[in-house]
Amino acid sequence: MRRFLKDNALSLFFLLLFVLALTGQSVAGNSAYNDRQRAEGGAAVSWPEYVTSSEFAVDVAENWQSEYLQFLLFIMATVWWVQRGSPESKKPGDEGPESDEKQQVGRYAGPDSPAWARTAGLRQKLYGNSLGAVMGLVFLLSWLAQSVAGRAAHNSQQLARLQDPLGWGEYVVSADFWNRTLQNWQSEFLAVLSMVVLSVYLRQRGSPESKPVGAPHGATDVEG
Structure with a gap:
């Protein structure tokens, strides 16, 4: 396992950053979308609903x-x-x-x-x-x-x-x-x-x- 991690450290590093950034985008985007919905008189949506929208x-x-x-x-x-x-x-x-x-x-x-x-x-x-x-x-x-x-x-x-x-x-x-x-x-x-x-x-x-x-x-x- 240590050899695998060492040999693939660069790709694993960027894969981790990608997952973290995409997750952060989904959470922040869901919050921003719900703020717009409320301001326009609409209903807020859950995180699963937002990430499939x-x-x-x-x-x-x-x-x-x-x-x-x-x-x-x-x-x-x-x-x-x-x-x-x-x-x-x-x-x-x-x-x-x-x-x-x-x-x-x-x-x-x-x-x-x-x-x-x-x-x-x-x-x-x-x-x-x-x-x-x-x-x-x-x-x-x-x-x-x-x-x-x-x-x-x-x-x-x-x-x-x-x-x-x-x-x-x-x-x-x-x-x-x-x-x-x-x-x-x-x-x-x-x-x-x-x-x-x-x-x-x-x-x-x-x-x-x-x-x-x-x-x-x-x-x-x-x-x-």
């Missing part, structure tokens, strides 16, 4: 889809584009999917390489793009969940104001949907930009996301 679902889904979009774009952009001096980038001149030898696939794969990396053709191609594909799939599913839950939450407010509800197609081109979406996207893009640029000049000793403290600012694709 469209109000909670849309808040969660809109954050998930923006996070996975951030990672998807970062994964794909770093294949083709570089930032000189950043440990988040490949070296200038290494743009592109790289050779089989460098990627250790096919006849260049080692005995402990993943099975699909040792094959050729479709299976190797699928495995070679599996990370971006899964990130893209989760983004699309989260975006769909946001649109469905957001429409339900929006229509609840519309009906409370004696206004006509919107169809799914109408909602996904509405200001409410894109306000929710873009306010998350812009923050994610700014965070990635900050990480890429600041890591050229600043350091965090011991972190693989940073260059070694003494590495020149122009050193690229170097991790501490």
